[in-house]
Amino acid sequence: LSIRRQRQMCIRDSNPTGLLFYRVNAAFSHNNVVLAKQDLNALVALPNQTPKALAQAKSMQAELAWLQGDWDSAQTLVMSVLALDTNHVNALLLRAKLLVREGRSGDAVVYLNKVLAQNAQSVEALSLLAEHYQRQGNTSLAKDFYHRIGLVDPDNYAALRFHIYEAFSKEHLTNADALVTRALKRYPEDAALLGIKPVSYTHLT
Numbered sequence: 001l002s003i004r005r006q007r008q009m010c011i012r013d014s015n016p017t018g019l020l021f022y023r024v025n026a027a028f029s030h031n032n033v034v035l036a037k038q039d040l041n042a043l044v045a046l047p048n049q050t051p052k053a054l055a056q057a058k059s060m061q062a063e064l065a066w067l068q069g070d071w072d073s074a075q076t077l078v079m080s081v082l083a084l085d086t087n088h089v090n091a092l093l094l095r096a097k098l099l100v101r102e103g104r105s106g107d108a109v110v111y112l113n114k115v116l117a118q119n120a121q122s123v124e125a126l127s128l129l130a131e132h133y134q135r136q137g138n139t140s141l142a143k144d145f146y147h148r149i150g151l152v153d154p155d156n157y158a159a160l161r162f163h164i165y166e167a168f169s170k171e172h173l174t175n176a177d178a179l180v181t182r183a184l185k186r187y188p189e190d191a192a193l194l195g196i197k198p199v200s201y202t203h204l205t
Helices: 003-013 016-029 033-045 051-067 071-084 089-101 105-118 123-135 139-152 157-169 173-186 199-204
Strands: none
Touching: 016 033, 016 051, 033 051, 051 071, 051 089, 071 089, 089 105, 089 123, 105 123, 123 139, 123 157, 139 157, 157 173
């Protein structure tokens, strides 16, 4: 729910769940991790909580644990969310990220595909799949996912770099030059891109 909608729910129904979700979102927007954690704990402890609300609260707890580098807690929480809702998109994505962190990107694929089934434009899911297939040496599938990323986020750094190096490897130098020039407009201080700075970039400065 949006913050505005949560506020309306609180005013209309004096809903403690809605109030706490509103407070959590407000705390996150102000980078107040301590308050967010406190209110999330209160949310989870509320009696007669709906499975949907409980799953959302635990998902936010899992995200917070991930951000704080508490991998074990993130894992425990994300599995409890998926026990409540097998299609919870944020939990599916976080489960995939945890698997990738463990070096199990192959096991993460099924979760990432479930994310894309609900949100085909999830750049994070597309990126993890692109990186997985690139590591596997499956350039064709990696290219497909990087292409999809580019359709959603044309300035995505990883996608631009992939297409640059692919163009160079195929000696499509005109295309490579154009891609590097475009990337440098977006990332002018990037050392890796500056290392392959095309001749045409001198006309931009």
